[in-house]
Amino acid sequence: MVEYRYKSDSNLEQVLSRGQFAVTAELGPPKSADLDLIKSKVELLKDWVDAVNITDNQTAIVRVSSLAVGKLILDMGLEPVVQMTCRDRNRLAMQSDILGAYLLGIRNVLCLTGDHQSFGDHPTAKHVFDLDSVQLIEMVKNMRDKGVFASGGEIKNSKKAEIKPPRVFIGAAANPFADPFEFRVIRLAKKVNAGIDFIQTQCVYDMERFERWMQQVRDKGLHEKCKILAGVTPLKSIGMAKYMRDHVAGVVLPDYYLRRITEAQDPKTEGVNICVEQIRRLKQIEGVAGVHIMAIEWEQKVPEIVQKAELRNR
Amino acid sequence: MIVAEQKPIEEIKGFLTGHKRILLLGCGTCVTVCLAGGERQVATLAPILRMSANVEVIENTIERQCDAEFFDAIKEQAASCDAILSMACGVGVQMAASIFPDKPVYPALNTMFCGTNDGAGQWSENCLACGDCKLGVFGGICPVTKCSKSLLNGPCGGSIDGKCEVDPENIDCGWQLIYDRLKALGKLDVLTENQKPRDFSKTHDGGPRRLSREDIAQI
Numbered sequence: 001m002v003e004y005r006y007k008s009d010s011n012l013e014q015v016l017s018r019g020q021f022a023v024t025a026e027l028g029p030p031k032s033a034d035l036d037l038i039k040s041k042v043e044l045l046k047d048w049v050d051a052v053n054i055t056d057n058q059t060a061i062v063r064v065s066s067l068a069v070g071k072l073i074l075d076m077g078l079e080p081v082v083q084m085t086c087r088d089r090n091r092l093a094m095q096s097d098i099l100g101a102y103l104l105g106i107r108n109v110l111c112l113t114g115d116h117q118s119f120g121d122h123p124t125a126k127h128v129f130d131l132d133s134v135q136l137i138e139m140v141k142n143m144r145d146k147g148v149f150a151s152g153g154e155i156k157n158s159k160k161a162e163i164k165p166p167r168v169f170i171g172a173a174a175n176p177f178a179d180p181f182e183f184r185v186i187r188l189a190k191k192v193n194a195g196i197d198f199i200q201t202q203c204v205y206d207m208e209r210f211e212r213w214m215q216q217v218r219d220k221g222l223h224e225k226c227k228i229l230a231g232v233t234p235l236k237s238i239g240m241a242k243y244m245r246d247h248v249a250g251v252v253l254p255d256y257y258l259r260r261i262t263e264a265q266d267p268k269t270e271g272v273n274i275c276v277e278q279i280r281r282l283k284q285i286e287g288v289a290g291v292h293i294m295a296i297e298w299e300q301k302v303p304e305i306v307q308k309a310e311l312r313n314r
Numbered sequence: 315m316i317v318a319e320q321k322p323i324e325e326i327k328g329f330l331t332g333h334k335r336i337l338l339l340g341c342g343t344c345v346t347v348c349l350a351g352g353e354r355q356v357a358t359l360a361p362i363l364r365m366s367a368n369v370e371v372i373e374n375t376i377e378r379q380c381d382a383e384f385f386d387a388i389k390e391q392a393a394s395c396d397a398i399l400s401m402a403c404g405v406g407v408q409m410a411a412s413i414f415p416d417k418p419v420y421p422a423l424n425t426m427f428c429g430t431n432d433g434a435g436q437w438s439e440n441c442l443a444c445g446d447c448k449l450g451v452f453g454g455i456c457p458v459t460k461c462s463k464s465l466l467n468g469p470c471g472g473s474i475d476g477k478c479e480v481d482p483e484n485i486d487c488g489w490q491l492i493y494d495r496l497k498a499l500g501k502l503d504v505l506t507e508n509q510k511p512r513d514f515s516k517t518h519d520g521g522p523r524r525l526s527r528e529d530i531a532q533i
Contacts, residue, residue: 113470116480134467135511175471180493190508249479250471
């Protein structure tokens with residue numbers, strides 16, 4: 001196979017390899033065939049981030065396919081990170097979609113386990129989980145670097161044809177706030193061994209716990225083997241802060257932030273301020289290569305956050 | 315054992331519409347132990363059906379409905395009825411149907427899982443019969459059964475305070491259980507190894523499974 005300078009043809013990979021502090025955001029596809037909604041979100045994010053995650057039926061609610069929206073936003077001038085969960089597809093469908101995504105110009109794939117279907121709008125559905133996220137990562141890595149399918153067969157159309165692998169940049173998620181805490185870094189190590197290039201974390205509020213986790217990451221040298229983008233989610237209101245604290249599994253929201261939002265004259269401004277402070281602090285942590293801004297149904301605040309956190313030196 | 319529970323009475327009565335005389339047939343093995351379809355449950359259900367379903371009910375219980383030989387004793391009784399309502403698991407119901415090809419056979423239970431009794435009125439699932447037992451790797455706790463997503467490289471991000479996000483009140487995180495047990499055994503290093511994808515051809519995904527043993531067949 002041909003030797004390349006980069007592992008993939010991804011812009012995000014180049015930003016991260018240059019050592020620039022990367023900024024990614026998130027775009028949740030609509031629950032209907034609404035192209036205008038996608039366009040308006042792209043307009044909000046377009047000049048402010050390096051790449052945008054397209055979620056894959058997040059919280060197990062049916063939405064426009066992440067692959068399709070990835071192609072749409074690519075055509076609108078924004079680089080997608082297409083999320084792929086193990087919940088809805090088996091290994092055949094996932095490999096087929098990865099080849100298809102690559103041909104459509106998609107260069108970043110984020111490999112996830114996926115939320116359980118009991119959380120969504122089709123709780124009586126059958127889940128798949130043919131693979132788990134670690135196995136998915138290894139499969140994509142072998143497709144790209146060894147030119148083989150999960151079956152071991154070569155990725156070529158006939159015996160005499162040449163191998164044409166999907167050259168994608170491979171991402172995954174990590175949650176430093178779930179339990180058992182001591183196992184969280186072991187699980188990241190498993191993902192690194194499986195072949196990830198970058199990770200995005202669950203949204204960080206508890207900075208102290210995140211720093212402890214990063215210490216463990218550095219102790220194992222994992223920050224040198226994959227790029228770590230810390231997740232942040234600006235708090236929009238008191239209600240949202242309480243919801244994040246009480247109902248989102250794997251999110252730890254210290255009372256300090258809830259108090260600040262509650263006591264603020266304008267909770268929205270305070271939410272943005274907190275987010276900016278967090279990003280500034282995250283930038284100081286050794287091994288944090290970028291930030292992943294998950295502004296849930298609040299994409300219009302991304303440009304303000306990027307500017308205030310002085311991330312726009314690209 | 316196989317754990318089952320009785321179907322809603324209205325669904326059972328629905329099966330019996332048009333029948334005049336039925337054999338209500340209990341099973342003396344798993345469903346007796348889990349108090350769903352044994353002799354006592356037959357004795358409880360029979361009068362309810364007599365009163366509310368307008369049907370004559372003959373009661374009997376055999377030792378195992380999953381074994382053909384135990385049906386010999388009830389063949390005459392079955393012949394005198396126009397349907398059989400089986401209180402066995404799905405295996406027993408199908409065995410009854412194969413033994414009485416000209417007789418309608420209905421299930422009185424929903425068969426739920428292979429599991430254990432965890433105390434009065436409590437049962438839980440322990441084995442999915444995946445055909446490729448990994449308990450030796452995971453310290454005697456099955457991730458395929460005990461993790462809601464059957465992850466071999468778990469836990470996912472939904473493990474909080476030892477509970478599974480799917481139902482934090484009632485479901486323990488299987489991976490927390492595995493972690494705690496391997497830690498106690500001093501074998502946490504097992505969890506650093508990446509587990510390969512499962513071979514689903516060994517499960518029902520490969521088609522209905524059969525077992526043929528020549529060593530037994532030759533005896």
